[in-house]
Amino acid sequence: MSARTIRISGPVVVCDHAEQFAMGDRVAVGKVGLIGEVIRLTPTECFLQVYEDTTELFIGEPVTGSGSALAVELGPGLLTTIYDGIQRPLALIQEQLGASILQGAQAPALSRTQAWPFTPQQEIGTQLSGGAIIGLVQETPSVCHKILLPPGLAGQLVHIAEPGEYTLENPIARISCANGQEHPVYLYHRWPVRIKRPVQQRLSPDLPLITGQRIIDTLFPIAKGGTAAMPGGFGTGKTVTQHNLAKWCDADIIIYIGCGERGNEITGVLEDFPQLRDPRTGRPLIERTVMIANTSNMPVAAREASIYTGITIAEYFRDQGLDVALMADSTSRWAEALREISGRLEEMPAEEGFPAYLPSRTAEFYERAGRVRTLADETGSVTAIGAVSPPGGDFSEPVTLHTQRFVKAYWMLDKNLAYARFFPAIHPLESYSEYESDLAQWWEKVSPGWQRDRDELVGLLIAADQLKGIVRILGEEGLSDHQRKTLMAERVVKEGFLQQSAFSPKDRFASPEKQACLLRVIIWRIRALLEDTTPAREAFAKFKLNELIRLKDELGSDETEKILAWQKVQ
Known part of the structure; x- marks a missing residue:
């Protein structure tokens, strides 16, 4: 028997026949196929987190499982694209459906029709393991995209395509596994957003991420692969500072996550980034940027997923041996989404109504940053910089305090400095960085x-x-x-x-x-x-x-x- 909805509470939907689902499964809810994810199972009921508006969803509508977890598509085409929190390309949806995202709207995250110039890097007969680089694609003039063998797939290369142009649906290689089965390899692969991508070794954060801002680089430096929090009240310059860091820091790839911010603010970001010039190449900065926009008027559950979508894409570019800077603006809105969903689930609240697992979820996000030796024996890094928006500028509220526990650089934005037009408005005495001793040797050489x-x-x-x-x-x-x-x-x-x-x-x-x-x-x-x-x-x-x-x-x-x-x- 097919599962049916039996209760609806905002973004949380409950269905029957729980035995048909597993934790983390991606599901389609209702006749229009709203995207959802299994977040709790009981012997008789399955609780779903729906990433779209559940208005006009009725009791008794069908729920269909996909048999796989919520995942993102990773391959050529990520750069220059603007996604929502569950990796739907907003520009393509606008072309197809207009300015509004209709319920159940679907579009491939990566174009299936665009052909990419592929250059093989391996020879037939080579034994390959997951994460190996099998070819190159010049995705933009600024970035050469390395095509990776999906982690977990290993075997002998029995076929690889000749140099030429291929779409994402054209197999470009075949791998013969130890059991004799052959697996096709494409220019892209999928990866679950809530699972860390594997690495060979985690390295010490002993190289600075140069931002070009003296108060950061000299007083409160951050290492490549490091973590930083930027708390500040309304109007203190969190977004502007992150824009400045995105433009000037010496990262190869920028991932910008607009998580729950005001629509007009995100609109400004979307309009400004394509016009910004990359100071390193003179070309548009958007050519090495992936943007994820999930405004405050979008479904709250997708706001919770946007953070994981962004960090998974960042890990993918890190696995290519690139230095990635991830800007999350703001993690407070992400935490508010957790609080709303927790309330719908009738869970016991902790401090200020936030769920008891807020600290573990915060740690889980920041722990995915780091400088690593990849499976392909490359060195890459993900640097996570999260803006925090404490209500009323109260830095003793739970999100700020828990974030401070799990990051090693803390750039507190001061409203008095901001109102005095002092930029960056980072307080020179209330801020700190634990990377200063790790990076002192590098600076002494300079x-x-x-x-x-x-x-x-x-x-x-x-x-x-x-x-x-x-x-x-x-x-x-x-x-x-x-x-x-x-x-x-x-x-x-x-x-x-x-x-x-x-x-x-x-x-x-x-x-x-x-x-x-x-x-x-x-x-x-x-x-x-x-x-x-x-x-x-x-x-x-x-x-x-x-x-x-x-x-x-x-x-x-x-x-x-x-x-x-x-x-x-x-």
Whole structure:
């Protein structure tokens, strides 16, 4: 007997004949075939999470299992495409159905008609194991796509296609397995979104992901394969900062997940990204970007799936030996989707109504980041950067606290800095990074003495913050001349080093060499300022601190020698 719906509660649907399904099965619900997934089984009932609007779904409608888990298609065609949370291509659906996604709308994630130029990389008779690179496809002018043998498939290569153009439905190779069966290999394969892709070895995060933002790279660096959280209240610049990181960081592939954000905000992203120029190649940035858009007015369950869709695609590019940066904006909306579904399931709530498994789900997501040795013996990485939107700017709420437990870089966005038009609005004392000690050796090769200069800069910021407490009580008259100079030095550090303008042609991106040279010059000048006996009211002009603050905008990353020359300026 076929299963039928017996209860409907928003995105949660219950059907009978639970023995026909397994946990995680993808199902089609109702006459229109709404996409769903099995999330709970009892002896008599099967609970489904439906990724589409269940309006007009009736009791007694059929439920059909697919026999496989919710999976994504991985192959040429991912780049430049905009998907929803369950990997439906939005542009193709718009062409077919118009501006609205109708119930049960289906479209292949990857085009079945487009032909791709395939170049084989293996010879017949070779023994291959899962993850091996069998050929190349120049997907975009910026990215050469490596065609992988699906993990779990191994055997002797008995056929491989000649160089030429093939669609995704054309077999390009055949593998003879140990049991004598032959399996066709295509340009693409499917992978369940909730299962990590296997790797050969996890490597230490000892290479920095250069973002070009000094407050991040110098004070709170993140490693390739690392994890970072960016919490901030409304209007503090989370989305803008992530856009800046996507454009300037030295990752090969960008995965951008718009998870539950406002529709107009996501629209701005979708319009801006195709127009952005890749500073490395001069070509459109979208050529090495995959975008997943799931706005706040889309079905809430698909918002929960979008995070897993994005991280699975990121792992696939990592397995090709590429460095991938994943931007999730925002994980708070993902957690809210978990809370709503948990409430529909009548589960016992934990803190602020969130489910008790919120910490484990958060950890599960961030643990899929990392720098690895792939099955093809390549080195690749996935760096996960998640924005967090605490309601009312309350950083003690559960999503922020649990995220902080599982990430090693914490960039807290401060509303006072943001409203003062200080960009990036990352608080220099409330933020931290546990990667600093791992990456110090790399930075010391760029600039000997970097660790000493960085520690001195942090110490200066702490000392100045303590002095501000005295100023609030006694006023500046209560400070000594040396203490006033310390506050002057803090202004130089904040305005001349930590602050950057996205509109400054020479300072919107700072190379590691420029960052290290600016740091050395500013620390050297501040030492001289604090040791000098000149009164504070005259010291600003004597040490040309205004000119020093403007140095970052006047000299670019290719003019480091001119920056270092400032050590000789008296």
